[in-house]
Amino acid sequence: xxxxxxxxxxxxxxxxxxxxxxxxxxxxxxxxxxxxxxxxxxxxxxxxxxxxxxxxxxxxxxxxxxxxxxxxxxxxxxxxxxxxxxxxxxxxxxxxxxxxxxxxxxxxxxxxxxxxxxxxxxxxxxxxxxxxxxx
Amino acid sequence: xxxxxxxxxxxxxxxxxxxxxxxxxxxxxxxxxxxxxxxxxxxxxxxxxxxxxxxxxxxxxxxxxxxxxxxxxxxxxxxxxxxxxxxxxxxxxxxxxxxxxxxxxxxxxxxxxxxxxxxxxxxxxxxxxxxxxxx
DNA sequence: ATACACCCTGTAGCAACTACAGGGTCAAGC
DNA sequence: GCTTGACCCTGTAGTTGCTACAGGGTGTAT
Numbered sequence: 556x557x558x559x560x561x562x563x564x565x566x567x568x569x570x571x572x573x574x575x576x577x578x579x580x581x582x583x584x585x586x587x588x589x590x591x592x593x594x595x596x597x598x599x600x601x602x603x604x605x606x607x608x609x610x611x612x613x614x615x616x617x618x619x620x621x622x623x624x625x626x627x628x629x630x631x632x633x634x635x636x637x638x639x640x641x642x643x644x645x646x647x648x649x650x651x652x653x654x655x656x657x658x659x660x661x662x663x664x665x666x667x668x669x670x671x672x673x674x675x676x677x678x679x680x681x682x683x684x685x686x687x688x689x690x
Numbered sequence: 691x692x693x694x695x696x697x698x699x700x701x702x703x704x705x706x707x708x709x710x711x712x713x714x715x716x717x718x719x720x721x722x723x724x725x726x727x728x729x730x731x732x733x734x735x736x737x738x739x740x741x742x743x744x745x746x747x748x749x750x751x752x753x754x755x756x757x758x759x760x761x762x763x764x765x766x767x768x769x770x771x772x773x774x775x776x777x778x779x780x781x782x783x784x785x786x787x788x789x790x791x792x793x794x795x796x797x798x799x800x801x802x803x804x805x806x807x808x809x810x811x812x813x814x815x816x817x818x819x820x821x822x823x824x825x
Numbered sequence: 826a827t828a829c830a831c832c833c834t835g836t837a838g839c840a841a842c843t844a845c846a847g848g849g850t851c852a853a854g855c
Numbered sequence: 856g857c858t859t860g861a862c863c864c865t866g867t868a869g870t871t872g873c874t875a876c877a878g879g880g881t882g883t884a885t
Contacts, residue, residue: 563831573832574874582872593881595832607822615820616795619872629817636814640806643816647799650792657789660751664782671775679771681778682764685750687742698862708863709843717841728850730863754841 559589559597569606576606584609584623617646694724694732704741711741719744719758752781 566573579585585606588598605626612622621642628639663684670680701708714720720741723733740761747757756777763774805815 578873604822608820611820615798628811632812633810636811637808639814639816640808643799643803647803650796654789654792657785661785663750664778668778668782673772673775675768676763676771677767679774681774685743685746687739
């Protein structure tokens with residue numbers, strides 16, 4: 556009679572929604588746990604730590620595919636961690652690209668907004684900026 | 691016999707995929723054009739400029755809902771453009787929030803990666819950073 | 826006994842497209 | 856006139872990462 560966690564407890568313990576836990580199971584990220592007599596999922600500590608790993612990775616913006624890879628790699632304890640490094644670096648590059656994109660965007664939006672004198676729509680600089688040049 | 695554009699020409703003219711044009715029509719963003727005898731969509735200049743507006747807005751990161759609003763507002767030429775300003779400002783705020791989030795993320799990823807000495811997985815700092823503290 | 830919180834499965838929905846499948850149309854070339 | 860090929864049509868399903876039911880069953884407290 557080892558104590559186990561219900562799906563609700565596991566979810567609360569990791570800041571996850573119950574549906575999301577089931578979704579991770581269906582996606583093959585979280586192994587299917589045993590069941591109680593009443594067909595309830597019964598989780599152990601390994602599930603808790605695996606789910607925590609998933610959540611942290613997700614919070615850091617890794618995709619589910621990347622998380623899957625990281626989990627697989629994490630299990631091969633004595634291999635080189637180059638592959639892990641590569642995933643992290645790829646993700647970092649992606650994040651940096653997004654930052655650059657958004658920063659350029661911010662500038663454009665900023666420019667658009669400061670030009671808007673908030674008169675009528677007809678001479679709104681925002682609409683103007685969005686409208687195609689008449690050829 | 692006014693010249694008209696086929697969907698492919700319209701798409702090429704605005705840097706859009708054909709399927710996306712049809713998708714915009716189904717979503718109510720682009721009015722359904724007339725048809726030729728052979729049931730081909732026949733677009734005019736108004737479609738071209740409307741689709742350009744949509745693409746520009748999308749490139750600036752506005753959601754389709756926001757684009758819909760902007761399009762509606764843009765047509766009421768003599769109303770005040772406050773509402774437009776509000777949408778743009780809300781979007782700018784959203785972009786700034788994302789930049790802040792991603793910047794924090796980058797820092798964490800950076801820290802993780804520089805700590806990785808790239809030895810074996812067992813002492814990989816990245817996996818370490820992702821793993822839950824053992825209570 | 827019955828209320829209530831929780832669990833189960835399965836399906837459908839969100840954004841914003843993208844990618845077929847399985848057809849029809851049209852202009853050019855032989 | 857017939858075929859080839861590029862284009863067009865509709866409709867549906869896939870993508871990512873969940874979230875939200877619907878329609879049930881379970882467990883516990885009163």
